[in-house]
Amino acid sequence: MQVVYYSGHGARGQWLRRLPSKALVALGHLKAGGVCSNHTGRPMDLQMGVSPARREFKNLLGQTNHFLITLLVGLDAVAEGNAKLSQTFSTTWNPHDPKVSAMRSRSFALKATLAWTVDAVDTYLHLARRSPRIMSQATCNRYDGKKPLESNVMIVAHDTNQDLSPAPYLLSAAIVWRNRLVHSLGDNKLQSDKQKILAQASNQISKEFQGLDVQKILSALDEKVSGTRSPSFKEVTSFVRAAHTFVRNADEEMLTKLDLRQYLLDVLYTYVTVDPDSRYSNVWGKIPARRLAAIRQIAFQYGMTESTDDTQLTLDSDVLEEIAQWTPREAKQQLSARA
Incomplete structure (x- = not known):
């Protein structure tokens, strides 16, 4: 039996059109009913290497250091008197002292980046706890949204085997620093046990974070809140890196x-609850092959991918095929129980 693999021109196209169906399967993945299959003809298993929560975190913080450097380069031009107001700005700009203006703007950019970094971590932890959640029930039970963020960071750090990493402790310092700058009337202090751990790890931190001076951080956080200085460029970029390390490990x-x-x-429960009448029918009102394709597509929207890494946990395609066999009524019964 001759099988048409694709319509094309040239020797390669003609050769592929002459292949029998078994040879086509051996070439790689085929699509049947919109579902990718492996060389056995079975739909591919699914896995998740990066959660939607971390993807959102990376969207928020992924280019932060680059953006900060770009801003500071521009402010250097302001300080040197080389910056000109573009005609695209419908405002006036004529600083009395360009150097002072650039210095104050630099301080603002560093403080804003610190605040953005802390908020990105807070967003990650919120999304990790929100259904469909990746955070374990045990960690969720210990996590207390009424507690300071740095306390919850340490809970997650402990539950994700980061007790020996300096990243969560640096992140705690960043959170306290941010709070002192944003909430000027607050009495935010870095707990003594965290100060001790940071001091003990100062050499390791200096090596891992390009010469970061822990003692300068501790000294800054030991001042009165009203006298808290702006973080330096090295301190802010180190806090950004610590945030990435903490989130990646978690x-x-x-x-x-x-x-x-x-x-x-x-995931399926979250999907159907948006519009139950329509979405149950859209998935389980189709023929089984179409149901399977729809379920896989929904899974992809929530961070799952086709299995390509043997080191990651895998969801067997049999599970998806089992769910695809549900009738709309069975789907409602199964998923409603998750409410």
Whole structure:
């Protein structure tokens, strides 16, 4: 039997059109009913290497250091008197002292970046706890939204095996620093146990964070709130790096413990609750092959991908095929129980 693999021109196109169906399967992945399959013809298993929460965190903070450097380069031009107001600005700009204006603007940019970094971490932890969540029930039970953010960072750090990493402790210092700058009437202090750990790890931190001086950070946070200085460029970029390290380690550890079947069911429940009447029918009102394709597409929207990494947890495609066999009524019964 001759099988048409694709319509094309040239020797390669003609050769592929002459291949029998078994040879086509051996070439790689085929699509049947919109579902990618492996060389056995079975739909590919699914896995998740990066959570939607971390993807959003990276969207918020991924280019932060680059943006900050760009701003500071521009402010250097202001300080040197080389900056001119573009005609695209419908305002006036004529600083009395360009050097002083640039210095104050630099301080603002550093403080704003620090605040943005802390908020990005807060966003990650919020999304990790929100359904469909990746955070374990045990960690969720210990997490207290009424507590200071740095306390919850340490809870997550402990539960994701980061007790020996300096990143969460630097991040705690960043959170306290941000609070002191933003909430001028607050009495925000870095707890003594965290100060001690940072001091003990000062050599390690200096090596891992390009010469970062821990003692300068501790001294800054030891001042009265009203006298708290702006963080330096090196301090801010180190805090950004610590945030990335903490989130990466937390995400990877939480995903190793994630029950992917339960996660998928949470994903489907979240999806159908937007418009139950329509969405149950859109998925389980189709023929089985179309149901499977729809379920996989929904899973992709929530961070799952086709299995390509043997080191990651995998959701067997049989689970998806089982769910695809549900009738609309069975789907409602199964997913409504998750409310």
